[in-house]
Amino acid sequence: MWQIDPEKCLQCGRCQTECVLSVSAVKCFHANQVCGYCDLCGGYYRANVKELNTAAENMMCPTGAITRLFVEEPYFEYTIDESLCNGCGKCVKGCSSFGNGSLFLQIQQELCLNCNECKISKVCVSGAIQRVPVRQGYKLKDHA
Amino acid sequence: MKNSRIITLVTIAVWTAVLSGWHLYDPSGGFTQFVPGADKRPPGSERKADDVMIGEFFMKYDATLSGESSESWLGFRGADRTNIVRHSVPLKLTEGEFKELWSVETGEGHAAPAVWKGRAYVLDYNEQLSSDALRCFDLKTGEELWRRWYRVPMKRNHGFSRTIPAISEDGRVVTIGPEGHVMCCNGDTGELVWTMDLKKRFSTEVPFWYAGQCPLIMGDELILAPAGTDTLMVGLDVATGGVRWATPNDCKLKMSHSSVMPMTLGSKSTLVYAGIGGVCGVSADGANKGKMLWFCNQWQPSVIAPSPLQLNSNQIFLVAGYGAGGGLLQVDQFGGVWQAKITDQYKADKGISSEQQTPILYKGNIITILPKDGGGMRERVSIYQPGNLHRAVWNSANDERFGLGPYIVIDDRLFALKEDGQLFVYEINDDSMKLLRKQNVIIDGADAWGPMAYADGMLLLRDAKTVKCFKIND
Numbered sequence: 310m311w312q313i314d315p316e317k318c319l320q321c322g323r324c325q326t327e328c329v330l331s332v333s334a335v336k337c338f339h340a341n342q343v344c345g346y347c348d349l350c351g352g353y354y355r356a357n358v359k360e361l362n363t364a365a366e367n368m369m370c371p372t373g374a375i376t377r378l379f380v381e382e383p384y385f386e387y388t389i390d391e392s393l394c395n396g397c398g399k400c401v402k403g404c405s406s407f408g409n410g411s412l413f414l415q416i417q418q419e420l421c422l423n424c425n426e427c428k429i430s431k432v433c434v435s436g437a438i439q440r441v442p443v444r445q446g447y448k449l450k451d452h453a
Numbered sequence: 454m455k456n457s458r459i460i461t462l463v464t465i466a467v468w469t470a471v472l473s474g475w476h477l478y479d480p481s482g483g484f485t486q487f488v489p490g491a492d493k494r495p496p497g498s499e500r501k502a503d504d505v506m507i508g509e510f511f512m513k514y515d516a517t518l519s520g521e522s523s524e525s526w527l528g529f530r531g532a533d534r535t536n537i538v539r540h541s542v543p544l545k546l547t548e549g550e551f552k553e554l555w556s557v558e559t560g561e562g563h564a565a566p567a568v569w570k571g572r573a574y575v576l577d578y579n580e581q582l583s584s585d586a587l588r589c590f591d592l593k594t595g596e597e598l599w600r601r602w603y604r605v606p607m608k609r610n611h612g613f614s615r616t617i618p619a620i621s622e623d624g625r626v627v628t629i630g631p632e633g634h635v636m637c638c639n640g641d642t643g644e645l646v647w648t649m650d651l652k653k654r655f656s657t658e659v660p661f662w663y664a665g666q667c668p669l670i671m672g673d674e675l676i677l678a679p680a681g682t683d684t685l686m687v688g689l690d691v692a693t694g695g696v697r698w699a700t701p702n703d704c705k706l707k708m709s710h711s712s713v714m715p716m717t718l719g720s721k722s723t724l725v726y727a728g729i730g731g732v733c734g735v736s737a738d739g740a741n742k743g744k745m746l747w748f749c750n751q752w753q754p755s756v757i758a759p760s761p762l763q764l765n766s767n768q769i770f771l772v773a774g775y776g777a778g779g780g781l782l783q784v785d786q787f788g789g790v791w792q793a794k795i796t797d798q799y800k801a802d803k804g805i806s807s808e809q810q811t812p813i814l815y816k817g818n819i820i821t822i823l824p825k826d827g828g829g830m831r832e833r834v835s836i837y838q839p840g841n842l843h844r845a846v847w848n849s850a851n852d853e854r855f856g857l858g859p860y861i862v863i864d865d866r867l868f869a870l871k872e873d874g875q876l877f878v879y880e881i882n883d884d885s886m887k888l889l890r891k892q893n894v895i896i897d898g899a900d901a902w903g904p905m906a907y908a909d910g911m912l913l914l915r916d917a918k919t920v921k922c923f924k925i926n927d
Contacts, residue, residue, distance in 0.1 A: 348500070349510060349582055349604050356581045357606060361500040365487035373485060379493045383509070407582050409512070 311427045315413035317437035320398035327429045334420040335396030340451035344411035346384035352404030507648035516596035524908040526568040528619035529667035543864035551923040555595025562614025565903035566913045569620040576628045578613035585630040599643035619668040631663035647694035655681030665710030680708040698743030706730045709757040716763040747791035759811040764839045774808025802828035804843040809857045847885040859904040874898020
């Protein structure tokens with residue numbers, strides 16, 4: 310099976326457009342143990358927002374797949390709705406450029422057709438998509 | 454006939470049902486609204502764009518300090534604000550090209566580094582998060598050790614970041630953000646020590662193109678020139694941010710992009726500031742510390758980026774860009790009364806001038822890069838003698854033009870960075886220079902305007918989007 314190495318991923322956006330599925334099998338995963346629970350989250354808010362609130366115009370995610378809930382001042386818990394995620398990686402780029410890198414892309418194995426020749430891997434500019442053994446189907450950040 | 458009527462009634466019924474359904478169906482019924490408050494943030498704690506909480510965010514990275522440096526570069530133009538590095542044994546330059554040790558991408562801007570004990574500090578601006586960010590790097594490796602940031606949305610205007618941090622000997626790092634937010638951090642841990650908003654505290658009017666003033670630390674005192682409604686200059690306890698003394702803004706100066714320069718005029722330690730509206734001298738010691746000693750309103754450029762340059766015990770060279778040119782200020786004391794007057798003033802094409810960088814006084818000569826309105830010698834490195842500010846004794850070659858690039862003297866050599874990223878090294882002789890080498894240190898560089906910094910054989914420089922460190926000695 311195929312999987313993305315988060316350390317190599319450049320969030321180029323091709324996972325969203327090159328997968329043979331109409332909505333990509335690549336999804337954003339969230340490592341809660343790595344997350345800083347920041348109010349000012351680079352993966353949640355788009356650049357130069359005027360106000361830090363949950364209005365649609367402030368969201369980085371184009372499909373509204375990321376939601377957050379207040380925990381205690383000044384922390385917020387972030388959640389990904391995989392059914393809405395299209396694998397564009399915009400949130401991952403925002404998180405990794407100025408945050409802990411708790412958001413990362415993975416191929417959701419339950420959705421993947423396991424093509425023998427993954428179309429995304431052919432265009433991946435950084436060689437981040439690799440064949441992995443079935444028992445190592447995911448490269449997670451919050452697991453040893 | 455009967456069938457026809459039935460068909461008509463059925464048709465009407467079907468269309469009525471379709472139209473009713475069309476009107477009654479709500480296609481947005483499955484939509485989720487994204488409106489403020491969905492994250493259950495407690496009412497009243499919503500953040501507005503101008504709710505700046507200086508230094509509120511912090512990130513420590515896994516990298517550890519590789520080792521302390523023996524030299525530091527504690528702020529704008531170094532610890533003594535001369536922009537000159539002197540070693541007892543002159544630096545032996547690397548044979549061949551200077552080696553790049555590291556390179557870091559930054560937000561667009563011109564804020565240059567300061568160095569303390571093996572750490573390089575840059576007050577960056579992150580456009581993604583609309584935040585000023587004090588970033589601490591390992592000087593030798595470029596690994597980021599920590600960063601502290603705060604949200605301050607603003608519009609791009611020749612980039613964002615501007616100023617160089619000032620660092621006390623015991624490692625307190627003080628920054629002034631583009632919108633006048635002052636932050637003091639522990640240089641080792643990044644811990645927030647204290648903050649101050651110049652606009653809120655002193656009603657400072659931040660100039661067009663944002664605040665360019667670099668803070669000054671003298672001993673345990675931080676000196677700022679907020680040039681606000683009532684307060685021209687303040688001395689703060691760098692450990693606490695408490696105000697020790699304040700100079701009333703009786704002369705109604707406004708904040709320029711220039712920085713406060715410490716000088717000894719006569720035998721008096723003085724803080725000289727060129728604001729919008731004039732230039733002034735404030736006592737830096739003694740019982741009258743903080744008192745304005747003299748003021749001159751004959752120097753009135755609308756924009757001032759370079760800082761005043763002391764030439765001797767009673768003369769100060771003033772310079773500004775955008776057509777202002779240069780001027781010579783004479784400061785004397787007669788019978789306990791200080792007097793300051795302009796004795797020479799001229800346009801940029803009539804003598805030594807500079808648009809952005811502060812010239813260097815080295816071995817009795819003034820080294821500058823002439824501004825773009827500086828006549829035929831524009832944008833070249835030039836040497837002038839203080840006795841004649843109107844005629845250069847040496848100019849660099851026709852193809853050695855540097856735009857608004859910075860320059861620094863290290864052991865009888867001038868390192869000048871062209872604004873497109875080419876580094877030129879000159880040997881400085883009595884009244885001339887000799888080009889030793891040049892190297893393209895920033896490929897496709899642009900707007901390399903931030904001043905350079907030096908420590909332990911490492912030269913730090915930047916263009917609009919990158920900070921780099923080069924090893925320049927063997």
